Amino acid sequence: MTEMKWAEKVRKSLHANADSLGNLAVEAFHYLALFGIGAITAYAAIMTFIDMLQKGGISVDDILLLFIYLELGAMVGIYFKTNHMPIRFLLYVAITALTRLLIGDVSHHNAPDLGIIYLCGGILLLAFAILVVRFASSRYPSVKDKSES
DSSP states (O other): OHHHHHHHHHHHHHHHHHHHHHHHHHHHHHHHHHHHHHHHHHHHHHHHHHHHHHHSOOOHHHHHHHHHHHHHHHHHHHHHHHSOOOHHHHHHHHHHHHHHHHHHHHHHOOSOOHHHHHHHHHHHHHHHHHHHHHHHHHHSOOOOOGGGO
């Protein structure tokens, strides 16, 4: 019977060590990916800014693109600090991207068409999604598990 207890202790120890090693690998990949995404976002924003300066003129499209990079960077920062994906930031990025597309479409194609209605409908739908997410998060806040701390 003592041999069984010894084997059970070894099994539990092995299991605990494997869990710890697995958690370390997941967290290492998590942080590496976050730093990579943050660095790529910062690089893309800097290159876009340099291209705008070299072009000699800055359009509203360019400014909205910089806002997209800003939101992506903020999203990475929040995810890094809290380990929670801020879905509202993704919705903000989508609204900014559709607004950028809408402004580009209106400024380059003077004739209005049904595409403008679709873009405006998409923006309205995303704004409604933000309203739903904000309402749901205030009405039904997520409960933090005490073991996560």
